[in-house]
Amino acid sequence: MSKTKHTLQKKQQWRWFLYLMPALLFYVLFMAYPMLDSLRLSLYTGNSPHTRSFVGLGNFSKLFSDPTISERYWGAFFNTWYFFLIHLIFQNALGIIFAVILTNETMKGRQLYQTIIFIPTTFAVLVTGYLWKLILNPVWSGDFFVSIGLPFLKHPWLGDTKTALTCVALVSCWQWMGIPTMMFVAALRNISEEVLEAARMEGAGFFRLFFSIKLPLIKPVVGIIAVLTFVNNFNAFDIVFAMENVNGAPGYSTDLIGTLFYRYGIAGQHPIGIPDAGLGAAIATITFLVLLVGVIPTLKRTQGGQ
């Protein structure tokens, strides 16, 4: 019996590889290879595969030493971090509060609340962006705010370099709130009732129960949410495209790495309109490295033991 099983396994070896082939083909050709090759491209210049020439670290030195380009890059870089931090604070704080409420077994209407919280997540970022662009337009909604006694709300939120990025980030938080909330809900549901009951017997109150038992147990989820937000925000593009434009208006104050990458690497800078593939690849490569350096330690620290 064990012998037939052994030959069976042997014979199967190549067959299993055949089953993997279709997925491998798509995955390698349209994801793994172009991604790795983009790293290589950052060492070349020229927009066509035929006229490409090796420049070493030339693209990187251009990115960091050309006055205009480096100013734009660092501007976008810090905007992206700010954008990320707003998400991190907002999503974790509200997400945990919502999740604690939604896992309260004796509360009514939880399912309905859950369903509603998640609605914006099903929307396209573009639709959300256009919609909020209208709502935040003082020409359209300003007089209404004045008439209900909230005149400070009449403000060109998206046209003021001081408020634009924060508003765009908050709209993005509005959209994605459902995902961290539901991930926290899933994590809280996984905590065994016995542990909680034992703590209650010891006389632990609501806050003690939360900070000493629930929070440490959902730490891995905080880590996963941080990583997901980090990765997504370093690629955010649609929300700025919809609410401001690809230049990160006003005055580049909402320019993110995603929009910068689009302008330099894909669409071309105004007014020349010729993309610089090497420079774009250099931007992508740095993003790749930032993600690698940021993601792996975070996962290691928060997913300890798994």
Place this chain on the structure above:
Amino acid sequence: MKGSLTRQNKHIASHIIMLVWVFIVVFPLWVLVINSFKTRLTIYENPFWIPKKWNFNNYVTVLRDGDFLTYFKNSLVVVVLSLVIVTLVSSLAGYALASWKSRYSTIFYFLFISGMMLPIKIASIRLLEITRALGLLNTIWSLPPIYVAMGIPVGVFILTTFIREIPKSLMEAAYIDGASSFKIYHMIILPLIRPALATVSIYNLIPFWNDLWFPLIFINTEDQKTLLLGVTRLFGQYQTDWSKVLAVLTLSAIPVLALYLTMSQQFIQGVTAGAVKG
């Protein structure tokens, strides 16, 4: 007595927090829908209240202007095709990875899984060249291969985990009866993994349907645009008429929203599935 009273009070605070957020979520949607029934000028009258006279012309104009339906059809073709391919190839790969006990199988598994944390946008410049070389630029066919590649990491992850949990005795019994491995896949695995296939589809539906980036950089031909790319064009075209813009936005959001509302629990589960590791 006192205990139940404080408990009730806590719930009141909870309900207030939830209702505030519900308002913040629903209010923009209310604004979206009611203003799409106004006109170019009346939209400025009472921004947050229902129109004095309901105007259905925006929807009629948008739907009659054939472009919207073309965009819609293109998106539908791209998304359905991508979902079918992604579930098919991921289930084949998941079957192999769950059954093949070998060092290579582990290597392949981690190769696939590592894609979960890597944003495909980084590869855009090279993908643009590959798509051009394949002659797919400016056609909707440029999109499915990339969406399939995007969907495979989570697809393989979910399906491999799911297939591993199917009792081995089922497959061994079929093998002894002389069934080939493909027949086992077809007759035993596929019917059993239907719920997991649904999860994979739901997980990928939103990013595929709502993707703007790849259509934007790949497609410039009018009749090949996807719904969202088309929305950006109509946004430009109707710029001076926000009531029409809002009608376009409402129409473009309805399909996924309707699906979501009919099966919200599966949706929530599906969308968070990729992130929750076992």
